[in-house]
Amino acid sequence: MGKSEGEEWEPKILAFCCNWCSYAGADAAGLERRQVPPTIRVIRVMCSGRIDPAFVLMGLLEGADAVLVTGCHIGDCHYVNANNKTRNRYEFLKEFVDELGLEPERLWLRWVSASEGPLFAEMVREVTEKIKKIGPSPLRREWKK
């Protein structure tokens, strides 16, 4: 739904978090009572390597204003090297999103470890701010009432 009168528009940000690092990081942010903007919707996956580019594209088509792909730092993957695949696919997605005519800020890749709660909170704030500046995604469809 779009914004109603007088209310500030809140973006919707879809975050994919890996079970072992970034999801734990998000959790840590909560435990440490860090303020995380309510703009984020988290989907937990076992590994960032499980994130098919199709999931990201579908997230954008469903109306996410930005999609955030997170996982363990390179070298720290629970499944040997699956996050290398994530990095590879992200490069493809980056080119795709740019060519499609979406702003590059609608797609993010960040490595967050389990102990980086503050970093996670900071990242969500940063993404939210950027998206607030560029506005809603043109892929989002609004239906007439």
Next chain:
Amino acid sequence: MSKYYLAWAKDEEIRKKGANGGFVTATLVSALENNFIDAALVVAKKSVYEGIPVLTSDPEVVKECAGSLHGAPINLTKYVVDYAAKKRIGLPTKPCDARGIIEQAKRRQVNLDNIFMIGLNCGGTLHPLRMREMAADFYELDPDSVVKEEIKEGKIFLVSEEEGGEEKEKWIKIDELEQKGYGRRDACKSCVTKIPTSADLACGNWGVPQGEKKTFVEVLTEKGEAILKNAIDSGYVDIEEAPGKGIEMRKKIEAGMQKLATSWKERMDEVSTLSRSGRFEFYVDALKNCIHCGACKEVCPVCACEADSKCLDMNDERDSYAISMYNMLRIFHLMDSCIHCGQCEDVCPVDIPLTLIQRRFSERMQRHLGYIPGMDVKEKPPLYETELRWSAEAE
């Protein structure tokens, strides 16, 4: 390993019917007769506007299919995959056929050891119906009276059979036709792969001394060498060392055509002048007409997915997305592998400019990756790689 020869068929009839001395036909016929291959995949000419692929083990059928056919823009890749994947076959391949087959081999749909690709240098093909219109409007001929066509020296020749059996030849410069929107297909106009370097042999008339009915042959692989040797040993083909001047000439022609192709590519890219949001609107606008018939995937020489492919499986027609998952995934999955053959646009029932769209997305990715699909079977598609492949140029 590259070796350059001038070659020709020894058989009088094949030499006469074939395009440039009948080398390709003679090679396939000799390979069939000596059991070097099980079958040949050739295109049978129904008229100058229509060719039908034929898979045959009969040398006589192959002989009938001799000669070029620019008005039948077929890509043979899927025919090889569907009907000849388990056979040893030989076939003439345009650069886009060869590249398609290489991509299918990377995806384990065919075994390259069994496929002998007699490559054909290619300046481009024409859409049969545009060719008919061209014959009527520019050459002032009854399209049905045209019995022969040829592309040489930058001109398109049409030969018509007049009443009483007399033949009449007319030509117009390709450039002149193409300025008016006729001539070669859009994908061909902007294609820079003119010599099929990923085939086993590369054949053509570029570099052949004027007036001689011979084929300039470049041997590219051991398989190519073997099939050529077979043709010579069985007495079907004669060769001579290509003159240095011819090799130079061929390079020059290729470079000239590539330059022209690049300039066409720029001219035809109506998206390049648009802003980011303009680009977005263009893509949404073009793709909204899609009726999800699935033909573009079906004919795609690179796609090796079956009916349960991701692009079909994740596409739910109940979704009301601005662009369908089908289109998003097809474009995404071809970013590293599209060979820009234009087959998808040819069969699109609502005329979506797919050649342009696929090219826009894939060319920038391929440039960044430093990867050209369809060239080397040992190079895996980068999307499947674990490690990032990033060209020095991109840094």
Next chain:
Amino acid sequence: MVEMKIKSSICPGCSVGCGLYLLESEEGEEREIKILHRKNSAVNEGKLCKFGTDLHTYYEREVLNNSVEGEEVKQEEAIREAKERLGSIKPDELAFIALPSTITNEEILSFVSLASEFGCENVSFGFERFFREIPEEASYIIEKGLSFSEVEKATKIILFFLDPFVHYPLLARRILKAKKNGARVIEVSFAKNERGIADETVLVEPKGIERIKEKKELFEDSLIIGELTPYMNSQFLELMLWINASTTSRLFLLKPFLNSTGAFLLGGNRNGKEARKRKDLFEILGGIEGGEIKALYLLETDLAGAMHGSEELFETISKLDLLIEQNAFRTPLSDVANITICSEPFFMKKGTLVNIEGRVIENGGESENNVQIMESMGKGRSYEEVHEEVKRRLGLAEISEFEIAVKREEKSFEMAEPKIEIEERKEEEGKEEYFLWYKTNPFFWNGIRAKNFVEISPAAMRKLGLFRGDEVEIVQGERKERMGFKISELPDYLILSEAKMSIKPLQGSLTRVEIRRAGE
């Protein structure tokens, strides 16, 4: 040895008549068909819609046996038995039906001569009623279409309750080309086209169809494109003809059956007063119901597949003394037929067809069997003789798909102002009213359900409390259908369906229904 044989053929999906290649290979008992693109096809450049690309499923259906009273017999015996039994029935108690999707011109001649052999005049190709109800001078509009190049050249196109992308997908690119050439496209419809093909939309409500008559200036100098189906109510056709007659417009009606034009020209629908008396599909069914018709011969027509719900149809058919079905594939009705005669599937047939543009196109098969079956009961001519008669009657010396052989001559005619009677949409308190609009398409007429969802408005979704993945139930009296849903930009009251459901369209393709959220 040639190991791969590619035939050229035509798509039997609708009257556009798209050319294609077909590759048949046999793996054991199973027939395997692959559809390829014939880029030299004058009609469609090798491009095909979903029905065309999926045509292999159409051809891979179960083949029909030759049988008498359920027992498998040789074809000659089935034919002999059919001839004998048809001969024992009074001529006016006989009826012949062929919806001409897969029926060649040659077969049409043989079919008519077969009927006349038994003195029968009730031969229906599905549209007879319309010829009777309109002025004779206007019948050219039903009979003959226009070439697609005329569509591309048009400067103003009116899409009259027609979504080209759905109804006749291969027409869409011609309209897009016309737009590129500068044409203005206006749609008159219940809902805006979701692909935005029209520059201007004139939205009408079911009760507002009448009001179109006040907008005559909209149609001046235009090419009106609509469709004609056997279901359509006559008033709707009369409205189109009246608009056409009272403005300087041209009217182009597409039809769902491939060889409709051939059937009209050769089947003798309007020539002579007798022919104009012929019953149409629904009148024949009424006749069976009333006991006046006792025997029915179906030629390659899946009557159950073309109807909405088959229960009533089966009840009607059970009143027949004799049902003969000649078909390539098994159909629901062939299971209850007294005699079935197996004919060759369409792609194997030799013969010609006339598409909606008036091109006479040849099908690439070699089989003359279907003509022979009928000729052996009728006049006994050879295929060549029948083919020569087709050429003579169509005035053809040579057959070329690149010529528009059957051209139409536009005539002026007078039309009385029609009155459209559609029940008003009642806006009662507390009860929501919905109208279901069927968007017909090639799948619709061939008993194949292509989609399992309907389109509804966002408002309806909210009112019904629907969430993603939910299903809806569409109700009309006793009939109920459970379907998925899709949200589209539609008027609140409208439900669109591309799938044929058991719910009968009462007024043309529009009908009043109820809708609710389906329970678990």
